[in-house]
Amino acid sequence: MSAKSLFQKVWDDHIVVAETADTPAVLYVDLHLTHEVTTPEAFSVLRSRGLRIRRPDLTLATLDHSTPTVPVTSLKDLDVVAEPAAAAQIRVMIENCHEYDIELLGFDSDARGIVHVIGPELGITQPGKTIVCGDSHTSTHGAFGALAFGIGTTEVGHVLASQCLLQRRPKTLAIDIDGKPGPGVTAKDIILAVIARIGVNGGTGHVIEYRGSAIRSLDMEQRMTVCNMSIEGGARAGMIAPDDTTFQYLQNRPMAPQGEAWDAAVTRWRNLPSDADATFDREVTLDASRLTPMVTYGTNPGMAIPIGEPVPRATDASARKALDYMGVTESKPMLGMPVNVVFIGSCTNSRLSDLRLAANLMRGRKVASSVRMLVVPGSEQVKRAAEQEGLHDVFRAAGAEWREAGCSMCIGMNGDTAGRGELCVSTSNRNFEGRQGSGARTVLASPLTAAASAIAGQIADPRLLLPQ
Amino acid sequence: MHKVTTVQSRTIVMPQADIDTDQIIPARFLTTTTRKGLGKALFADWRYDKEGKPKPDFLLNRPEAAGCKILVAGNNFGCGSSREHAPWALLDFGIHAVISTEIADIFRGNSLKNGLVPVIVDKATHGWLVENPGVEVTIDVAACKLHLPDGRAVSFPIDGFSKYCLLNGVDQLGYLLEHADAITRYEHTRPWKP
Numbered sequence: 001m002s003a004k005s006l007f008q009k010v011w012d013d014h015i016v017v018a019e020t021a022d023t024p025a026v027l028y029v030d031l032h033l034t035h036e037v038t039t040p041e042a043f044s045v046l047r048s049r050g051l052r053i054r055r056p057d058l059t060l061a062t063l064d065h066s067t068p069t070v071p072v073t074s075l076k077d078l079d080v081v082a083e084p085a086a087a088a089q090i091r092v093m094i095e096n097c098h099e100y101d102i103e104l105l106g107f108d109s110d111a112r113g114i115v116h117v118i119g120p121e122l123g124i125t126q127p128g129k130t131i132v133c134g135d136s137h138t139s140t141h142g143a144f145g146a147l148a149f150g151i152g153t154t155e156v157g158h159v160l161a162s163q164c165l166l167q168r169r170p171k172t173l174a175i176d177i178d179g180k181p182g183p184g185v186t187a188k189d190i191i192l193a194v195i196a197r198i199g200v201n202g203g204t205g206h207v208i209e210y211r212g213s214a215i216r217s218l219d220m221e222q223r224m225t226v227c228n229m230s231i232e233g234g235a236r237a238g239m240i241a242p243d244d245t246t247f248q249y250l251q252n253r254p255m256a257p258q259g260e261a262w263d264a265a266v267t268r269w270r271n272l273p274s275d276a277d278a279t280f281d282r283e284v285t286l287d288a289s290r291l292t293p294m295v296t297y298g299t300n301p302g303m304a305i306p307i308g309e310p311v312p313r314a315t316d317a318s319a320r321k322a323l324d325y326m327g328v329t330e331s332k333p334m335l336g337m338p339v340n341v342v343f344i345g346s347c348t349n350s351r352l353s354d355l356r357l358a359a360n361l362m363r364g365r366k367v368a369s370s371v372r373m374l375v376v377p378g379s380e381q382v383k384r385a386a387e388q389e390g391l392h393d394v395f396r397a398a399g400a401e402w403r404e405a406g407c408s409m410c411i412g413m414n415g416d417t418a419g420r421g422e423l424c425v426s427t428s429n430r431n432f433e434g435r436q437g438s439g440a441r442t443v444l445a446s447p448l449t450a451a452a453s454a455i456a457g458q459i460a461d462p463r464l465l466l467p468q
Numbered sequence: 469m470h471k472v473t474t475v476q477s478r479t480i481v482m483p484q485a486d487i488d489t490d491q492i493i494p495a496r497f498l499t500t501t502t503r504k505g506l507g508k509a510l511f512a513d514w515r516y517d518k519e520g521k522p523k524p525d526f527l528l529n530r531p532e533a534a535g536c537k538i539l540v541a542g543n544n545f546g547c548g549s550s551r552e553h554a555p556w557a558l559l560d561f562g563i564h565a566v567i568s569t570e571i572a573d574i575f576r577g578n579s580l581k582n583g584l585v586p587v588i589v590d591k592a593t594h595g596w597l598v599e600n601p602g603v604e605v606t607i608d609v610a611a612c613k614l615h616l617p618d619g620r621a622v623s624f625p626i627d628g629f630s631k632y633c634l635l636n637g638v639d640q641l642g643y644l645l646e647h648a649d650a651i652t653r654y655e656h657t658r659p660w661k662p
């Protein structure tokens with residue numbers, strides 16, 4: 001038998017009908033995650049055709065995107081705090097889940113949160129699964145050795161009705177990252193360096209496998225940060241081979257297999273890593289020991305540089321437009337640029353370890369008076385765990401706002417936005433024009449860099465604040 | 469889905485690279501629960517000023533853009549999110565095909581499922597289209613050819629299945645459901661269950 005990559009093993013395991021020259025493969029989906037924004041039209045199509053949901057037990061729903069991050073305990077609250085359209089969308093989601101018998105982790109659940117945070121923390125994200133969601137950051141779940149990718153609303157309907165998708169086999173891209181990152185260099189800096197290297201379209205048509213000693217030594221939350229941003233390099237999915245770190249994270253989580261089923265699952269999962277002689281369509285290598293904290297300077301995530309280095313000169317009209325929008329100066333570093341808003345949150349960097357990193361830097365320090373700072377935990381579980389450690393007190397004492405779980409200012413759909421012209425240092429994943437609010441300017445960075453910048457009131461190198 | 473055999477029109481040219489789905493339709497318009505009427509939100513942050521008035525110098529607001537069905541865009545069009553609202557907004561506005569040197573994966577898949585034709589061409593052809601905005605071109609889906617006004621016919625790739633669906637207005641869900649028995653068999657015989 002020929003050698004197979006991790007991707008190839010998971011792909012082959014889910015083929016219901018094989019691909020031919022004329023027809024795509026029918027690929028089975030093990031877990032379908034849903035939220036309020038990309039599903040209403042899919043349910044409408046099912047309803048108009050009189051179709052049932054094939055496997056409601058394999059779909060899990062939550063509320064995160066247009067959901068307020070101020071406390072909501074009832075639908076009455078929702079109408080007070082949310083925009084009418086957002087409130088209506090959330091109501092439609094609740095009604096659809098009720099009508100079609102789909103489990104919804106809504107306002108009455110202590111497990112509600114960002115869809116890519118709750119899957120792993122509940123243990124329903126598992127190695128070897130195919131996982132899809134109407135959200136491009138579904139790539140996050142690949143950190144567990146799952147084949148996980150974002151789909152459109154039409155495909156959400158396909159999964160609901162058939163539990164399958166029509167797919168062409170993508171190409172494979174191995175990204176090998178070796179070396180030990182220095183102090184103050186996080187998983188976010190690694191993935192920003194990867195995207196800067198391959199470009200925002202470098203992974204188009206490919207599934208990435210991240211390998212190497214730097215990846216192996218990351219914990220699961222850091223691996224999720226890396227895989228999360230695969231789509232920012234154009235790849236629909238990014239995967240990391242499951243190992244003992246993966247199994248330790250999953251063991252005893254409520255939706256993970258238990259007892260004998262756990263042992264059987266781990267035995268199966270141990271066969272998933274790429275065979276030693278598996279080949280990839282492309283390979284890229286990166287030395288993590290040479291990395292520094294990264295920041296973006298333009299309007300896509302590929303426009304990222306080491307924090308101390310000068311902004312590259314614009315070589316074409318698109319780059320010129322990006323620099324003009326951002327108001328940055330060519331050949332000068334981003335360091336020292338005045339900051340108006342700092343956002344810590346999103347499916348990229350809102351987990352407990354992210355909040356700890358930021359809080360440890362901010363303990364005993366104050367957010368600059370010119371800065372508004374929002375800290376939004378990724379889930380209700382993350383929020384409770386952070387509060388048990390007193391992290392919320394650290395943020396509040398520093399002058400930051402501590403919110404309820406949700407996507408919040410990453411996408412700015414729920415009223416949490418940065419103002420026109422404001423510069424926001426954000427731990428999220430996209431620095432597109434207006435992403436965080438019309439006319440707002442986004443600088444992507446790690447939780448450490450975001451926290452350091454909040455204190456300084458300007459873009460700041462977190463390494464200067466780390467204990468020596 | 470409606471049948472798409474040819475798209476014939478003058479072109480609108482937006483040469484900027486990496487136009488993302490947040491530009492095509494900003495997230496604040498995604499609180500809708502229907503795909504209808506999104507054309508007014510297309511490129512909203514580029515198209516309207518702070519007061520919501522159309523910016524007269526923006527391409528889509530110019531008189532020559534009226535009636536154009538084909539958008540020529542810079543490399544890597546449609547990168548970013550999975551929002552199907554992006555092709556919905558383009559179609560509702562009246563754009564039925566996008567020509568670029570590269571089109572992002574999820575946007576491309578979403579487009580094909582809605583009858584918006586993604587046309588990938590070589591750099592030279594793209595460069596010519598960018599330098600000659602407003603020319604009348606014809607996209608022949610059956611032949612996978614882009615016909616330029618100077619008589620050139622440029623090939624572009626579309627996989628056979630997607631082409632069949634476009635030409636015949638075939639809805640992919642119907643095709644998928646024809647495999648219900650195979651899906652059941654798979655569910656019963658696979659060695660482990662999710």
